[in-house]
Amino acid sequence: xxxxxxxxxxxxxxxxxxxxxxxxxxxxxxxxxxxxxxxxxxxxxxxxxxxxxxxxxxxxxxxxxxxxxxxxxxxxxxxxxxxxxxxxxxxxxxxxxxxxxxxxxxxxxxxxx
Amino acid sequence: xxxxxxxxxxxxxxxxxxxxxxxxxxxxxxxxxxxxxxxxxxxxxxxxxxxxxxxxxxxxxxxxxxxxxxxxxxxxxxxxxxxxxxxxxxxxxxxxxxxxxxxxxxxxxxxxxxxxxxxxxxxxxxxxxxxxxxxxxxxxxxxxxxxxxxxxxxxxxxxxxxxxxxxxxxxxxxxxxxxxxxxxxxxxxxxxxxxxxxxxxxxxxxxxxxxxxxxxxxxxxxxxxxxxxxxxxxxxxxxxxxxxxxxxxxxxxxxxxxxxxxxxxxxxxxxxxxxxxxxxxxxxxxxxxxxxxxxxxxxxxxxxxxxxxxxxxxxxxxxxxxxxxxxxxxxxxxxxxxxxxxxxxxxxxxxxxxxxxxxxxxxxxxxxxxxxxxxxxxxxxxxxxxxxxxxxxxxxxxxxxxxxxxxxxxxxxxxxxxxxxxxxxxxxxxxxxxxxxxxxxxxxxxx
Numbered sequence: 001x002x003x004x005x006x007x008x009x010x011x012x013x014x015x016x017x018x019x020x021x022x023x024x025x026x027x028x029x030x031x032x033x034x035x036x037x038x039x040x041x042x043x044x045x046x047x048x049x050x051x052x053x054x055x056x057x058x059x060x061x062x063x064x065x066x067x068x069x070x071x072x073x074x075x076x077x078x079x080x081x082x083x084x085x086x087x088x089x090x091x092x093x094x095x096x097x098x099x100x101x102x103x104x105x106x107x108x109x110x111x112x113x
Numbered sequence: 114x115x116x117x118x119x120x121x122x123x124x125x126x127x128x129x130x131x132x133x134x135x136x137x138x139x140x141x142x143x144x145x146x147x148x149x150x151x152x153x154x155x156x157x158x159x160x161x162x163x164x165x166x167x168x169x170x171x172x173x174x175x176x177x178x179x180x181x182x183x184x185x186x187x188x189x190x191x192x193x194x195x196x197x198x199x200x201x202x203x204x205x206x207x208x209x210x211x212x213x214x215x216x217x218x219x220x221x222x223x224x225x226x227x228x229x230x231x232x233x234x235x236x237x238x239x240x241x242x243x244x245x246x247x248x249x250x251x252x253x254x255x256x257x258x259x260x261x262x263x264x265x266x267x268x269x270x271x272x273x274x275x276x277x278x279x280x281x282x283x284x285x286x287x288x289x290x291x292x293x294x295x296x297x298x299x300x301x302x303x304x305x306x307x308x309x310x311x312x313x314x315x316x317x318x319x320x321x322x323x324x325x326x327x328x329x330x331x332x333x334x335x336x337x338x339x340x341x342x343x344x345x346x347x348x349x350x351x352x353x354x355x356x357x358x359x360x361x362x363x364x365x366x367x368x369x370x371x372x373x374x375x376x377x378x379x380x381x382x383x384x385x386x387x388x389x390x391x392x393x394x395x396x397x398x399x400x401x402x403x404x405x406x407x408x409x410x411x412x413x414x415x416x417x418x419x420x421x422x423x424x425x426x427x428x429x430x431x432x433x434x435x436x437x438x439x440x441x442x443x444x445x446x447x448x449x450x451x452x453x454x455x456x457x458x459x460x461x462x463x464x465x466x467x468x469x470x471x472x473x474x475x476x477x478x479x480x481x482x483x484x485x486x487x488x489x490x491x492x493x494x495x496x497x498x499x500x501x502x503x504x505x506x507x508x509x510x511x512x513x514x515x516x517x518x519x520x521x522x523x524x525x526x527x528x529x530x531x532x533x534x535x536x537x538x539x540x541x542x543x544x545x546x547x548x549x550x551x552x553x554x555x556x557x558x559x560x
Contacts, residue, residue, distance in 0.1 A: 008181050017210070018178035018182070041452065063176065085172075108165035109174075109206040
């Protein structure tokens with residue numbers, strides 16, 4: 001399985017709507033097997049959805065996201081885990097192991113917290 | 114260390130009282146980018162409580178589009194100088210984009226040592242909503258406009274479309290007469306039948322007649338079989354006759370008969386054929402003046418002029434240039450698989466200073482020219498056609514203070530709704546009458 005994270009350096013990008021880079025991680029045997037980076041444009045959700053599907057990525061982890069792209073991604077059958085914050089690789093490792101995000105990695109005031 | 118205790122006991126209380134009493138959001142950070150104070154307005158604007166915010170990284174709480182690439186606070190900390198009025202947005206806990214302006218400065222303690230940074234931010238949601246209301250573009254079918262003249266036309270378009278009356282569309286070349294005719298057709302009960310457009314000015318008389326009414330076998334040398342005309346092909350739908358002012362008197366007589374009797378005779382035919390089409394005519398000429406000078410039949414003029422729509426030239430609705438430009442760029446991006454983001458301010462100024470004798474068609478051509486030359490990002494003046502690239506200062510300046518304009522409009526509308534009664538208008542707006550009086554005075558609104 002593959003998971004995408006909007007990346008800002010080694011962190012999760014704080015705002016999806018202005019993010020530019022995706023960290024794509026391959027998950028095998030409950031751990032991250034490989035990672036790669038790709039650019040994307042957050043204003044083009046259709047293009048992002050096509051890109052994620054082409055790469056075989058069903059899950060996107062991101063920071064704060066406004067309603068419109070969040071709904072559009074969900075409509076395009078991308079599972080969205082938003083309002084996540086912290087070290088992207090740590091978060092991916094946890095997710096690979098437990099299929100969940102630690103509450104410590106959720107943003108304050110997260111609507112999903 | 115308790116980061117909320119960076120101030121002394123007395124100054125901390127005093128500062129908290131002051132910060133909580135102002136309507137701008139304020140937060141401070143230390144050198145680890147962790148929030149050390151967070152005022153009440155910041156709680157309200159972000160939706161995050163002070164308790165949750167303090168100790169967290171500022172980007173986790175502030176969540177602005179500036180955080181990643183253009184953090185004003187980072188620039189302040191690096192360069193040691195304040196920045197003011199940076200426009201941005203944040204995403205609050207309701208996942209709403211909140212438009213803000215932000216200002217940053219260094220946080221200095223009583224000894225003059227830099228201990229972090231401070232960011233103040235103002236919620237502009239209300240102003241944005243007002244601005245949006247004021248400049249809201251209206252789209253009817255393929256026509257986009259923010260101008261009041263066009264909005265007035267849009268308002269009556271449903272009634273015009275519902276009726277079966279003939280329509281005369283007047284407007285300079287390139288003002289979108291055919292688009293308007295198509296919009297009327299597409300909104301009408303005839304929308305499932307054909308829309309056929311004929312440029313009367315492009316065809317000589319005999320060809321125009323055979324084109325519109327068709328011909329019978331043997332009508333002329335090469336008429337080897339019957340050919341239906343556009344009236345027959347458009348049965349049940351709409352025929353759009355562009356450049357009606359360019360038709361000959363003889364053709365005008367034949368067209369008048371169709372309009373009066375709803376029947377016509379194909380070229381070379383004997384029997385009359387019934388027709389059920391709606392006629393929409395258009396011209397860039399002054400038909401009433403042509404009637405005066407006997408170059409256009411008065412009876413036909415009255416037949417086609419049951420409903421008249423006058424499309425204003427682009428120079429009289431310059432506010433439509435930004436939405437039209439956006440629309441053309443979006444269409445071209447889609448068609449040519451590029452991602453041009455828009456035009457820069459200098460291009461907008463150049464466009465606003467142009468007279469546009471060719472109207473919207475000319476604007477579309479200019480944008481297409483620039484689009485071809487612009488590889489990515491924003492179109493700048495080097496991408497414009499030569500005649501526009503070095504245009505001097507704009508003749509029409511876009512509204513320099515749309516917020517003020519919006520406020521004036523809201524207050525004037527409230528006063529109009531309440532027959533000029535200021536107390537009633539204040540109640541209507543949900544503000545105290547003294548606030549309304551103060552704003553009327555400040556904005557210079559006259560009764």
